[in-house]
Amino acid sequence: MPPGRKNNWFDFSALMGASGLRLLLSRRDDQNGGQPLAQHREILGRELGFSQGDLAVPHQVHGTQVDWADDGRVYPQTDGLLAANPEPVLTLQVADCAPVFLYHAPSRTRGLVHAGWRGLAGGILAAAADHLRHRDIGMGQVAAVIGPVIGPECYQVGPEVAAQFDTRFLTTNPDGSYQLDLPGVVRFRLEEIGVRAENIAAAGICTKCDSRCHSYRRDGQRAGRMVAFFYEQG
Numbered sequence: 549m550p551p552g553r554k555n556n557w558f559d560f561s562a563l564m565g566a567s568g569l570r571l572l573l574s575r576r577d578d579q580n581g582g583q584p585l586a587q588h589r590e591i592l593g594r595e596l597g598f599s600q601g602d603l604a605v606p607h608q609v610h611g612t613q614v615d616w617a618d619d620g621r622v623y624p625q626t627d628g629l630l631a632a633n634p635e636p637v638l639t640l641q642v643a644d645c646a647p648v649f650l651y652h653a654p655s656r657t658r659g660l661v662h663a664g665w666r667g668l669a670g671g672i673l674a675a676a677a678d679h680l681r682h683r684d685i686g687m688g689q690v691a692a693v694i695g696p697v698i699g700p701e702c703y704q705v706g707p708e709v710a711a712q713f714d715t716r717f718l719t720t721n722p723d724g725s726y727q728l729d730l731p732g733v734v735r736f737r738l739e740e741i742g743v744r745a746e747n748i749a750a751a752g753i754c755t756k757c758d759s760r761c762h763s764y765r766r767d768g769q770r771a772g773r774m775v776a777f778f779y780e781q782g
Contacts, residue, residue, distance in 0.1 A: 585773055601619075646734050697753075698754060763773060
């Protein structure tokens with residue numbers, strides 16, 4: 549991390565418990581003057597010592613597509629990336645949805661998944677697990693870190709969204725709307741695909757409550773995006 553820039557990043561590397569890995573997320577106060585997202589990502593990457601060609605970038609559509617990233621480039625219509633080699637720096641952008649970091653230590657396989665309500669309802673974490681199993685990676689050996697995500701007290705949804713989830717993750721409001729426990733859904737889905745409970749860590753940060761985070765629910769169209777970087781320390 550660049551000297552003097554520590555306060556502009558969330559660093560969740562210690563939560564993964566594996567040496568040599570960096571799990572970073574830019575903070576709201578590091579918007580660099582409001583540049584377009586692609587330019588902002590490139591600036592952040594340079595601060596970490598990477599060129600644009602090092603960055604594997606998903607073109608996120610709130611879907612369930614997961615791709616293997618072999619090099620640094622844009623991956624269209626994709627909300628999750630996996631890497632079996634150390635070269636590509638995995639990235640994604642969020643502003644209430646959860647960035648989910650995955651790591652299989654024996655094969656040094658990394659994953660970074662954009663987990664919002666649409667992706668979770670559609671099975672994006674299961675899609676990531678399918679890719680890993682096809683390469684003989686057992687999910688019981690995978691560790692996961694759940695980054696900042698909007699909390700249940702702050703995430704009000706309508707019946708059409710609530711219908712996609714088990715009632716254990718919902719609280720009914722007097723007006724007929726619901727509070728959705730998105731962090732709880734992420735953790736449940738991870739365990740459902742075979743990640744052991746003891747191998748799941750969470751940042752425990754609500755994006756709407758914490759002013760260091762960008763939040764679409766709090767700021768609407770004015771909200772920026774936090775950019776996640778997942779890489780092996782050289």
